[in-house]
Amino acid sequence: MNVTITVNGEKTSHEVEDRTLLVHHLRDAVGLTATNIGCDTSTCGSCTVLLNGESVKSCTVLAAQVDGDEIQTLEGLTGEDGEMDAVQNAFQQKHALQCGFCTPGMVMAATSLLRENPDPTEDEIRMALKGNLCRCTGYHNIVQAILTAAEDAR
Amino acid sequence: MIPPKFVYRRAGSAEEALSLVAEYGDDAKLIAGGHSLLPLMKLRLAQPEVLVDIGRVRELSYIRGEADHIAIGALTRYHDLEHSELLAEELPLLAHASGRVGDPQVRHRGTIGGSIAHGDAASDVPAVVLALDGTLVVSGPSGVREIPSGEFFHGPFETALEPEELLTEIRLPRPASSSWAFQKLTSRAIDWAVVAVAVQGRSVGLVNMGSTPLRATAVERALADGAAIPDAAAQAAEGTSPFPDRNASTAYRQHLARVLTRRALEEAGSRA
Structure with missing residues (x-):
């Protein structure tokens, strides 16, 4: 079937198998590889992208289901001049990544959280990240980065 | 993991969903948020030949206060239940339990009706609806019927729903006790x-x-x-x-x- 999705503001249109998962579609057809495939069972959150502005796990969404929708990936956060956005900046400043594999999903989950709740408490951040696993166990700095990003936005 | 092959059909309305499941019968499975069904399909524990996507049926996403009950459209997402002011006021048990399901990503996709129709005893919301003496409103080829929640769940992943039926609404009486x-x-x-x-x-x-x-x-x-x-x-x-x-x-x-x-x-x- 034909699937038309606006990805990071640009309209994309592809012929896909009906069973194509969104994460594979983004990586293989659209060619955006920041979104990682981790557990592939909607547990680890490394494939988190924004669907119409809200976080979802793209390993558990069919490309067909989002035909006509808007998707934002990590690539879409960066400005036209390559400048990182507030959340990305805070992750860098607070050393909120070690191996970096979970980072795209963490940043997108954090972005979704801050849109829904611009002034979260530390507890709220931890609860909001429960669907994102960091195998380096670097959670502390990730939470600090999100607190910083929220502060910077004020 | 990629799910086995199937044909994807999207329904734009409840009526269209009913005509699609009538067309494909037992071969079809309805998909809403898909967060129970897609993982099962990846594991080949479910292999429907046709997926009828009802995720866009906006007419079935609502939370309304009626005279003696709260009416919730089957396609209302956990996220919407969690943040509903009406539920916070009238049915805080459902709002709170919905906010404890999975994680934010799951709650942005998963629906109350999907969870109930899936009939998994490990899901939170079915037991909440049971405790609230809810009624399930179901549409099918022979019209609309109402099923008390106490008669809805038959066994593991088995419910009173027939293959050609669609769960459309969950009715929850206003509780007598606020505890x-x-x-x-x-x-x-x-x-x-x-x-x-x-x-x-x-x-x-x-x-x-x-x-x-x-x-x-x-x-x-x-x-x-x-x-x-x-x-x-x-x-x-x-x-x-x-x-x-x-x-x-x-x-x-x-x-x-x-x-x-x-x-x-x-x-x-x-x-x-």
Whole structure:
């Protein structure tokens, strides 16, 4: 079937198998590889992208289901001049990544959280990240980065 | 993991969904948020030939206060239940339990009707609807029928729904008592409940204590007879035979049911 999705503001249109998962579609057809495939069972959150502005796990969404929708990936956060956005900046400043594999999903989950709740408490951040696993166990700095990003936005 | 091949059809309305499931019959499966169905398809535990996507049927996403009940469209997402002001006011048990399901990503996709129609005894919301004495409104080829939640869940992933039917609305009577509580034990934060207990007034719903969501009828009877909370809660596992798995044995689940029921009744009592 034909699937038309606006990805990071640009309209994309592809012929896909009906069973194509969104994460594979983004990586293989659209060619955006920041979104990682981790557990592939909607547990680890490394494939988190924004669907119409809200976080979802793209390993558990069919490309067909989002035909006509808007998707934002990590690539879409960066400005036209390559400048990182507030959340990305805070992750860098607070050393909120070690191996970096979970980072795209963490940043997108954090972005979704801050849109829904611009002034979260530390507890709220931890609860909001429960669907994102960091195998380096670097959670502390990730939470600090999100607190910083929220502060910077004020 | 990529799911096995299927044909994808999108329904734009409830009527179109009904005509598509009538066309494909047993070969078709309805998909809403897909967060129960797609993982099963990846594992080949479900292999429908046709997926009828009802995720865009906006007419079935609503939370309305009616004269004597709250009406919730089957395609209302957990996220919407969690943040509903109407539910916070009128049915805080459902709002709270919805906010404990999975993680934010799951709650942005998963729907109340999808969870109920899926009929997984480990899901939180079916037991909540059971404890709230909900009614399920179902549309099919022969019209609309209403099924009391107590008659809806038949077995593991088995419900009263026929293949050509569509769950459209969940009706929840305004509770007589304002006391409520939801107690859930998980292994990791995002996991399904090992056991969970939903309390509204003197109604007690049990998650993951058998092949269907259950009411703790022995506890409810004891409370009606004037038993103290610890004595009533001690009967929470009566008549249950929960499955053992890597998280818990049958005996441990029964222990959890008693402990979580006591905590839930005490917590509910503090809200009365």
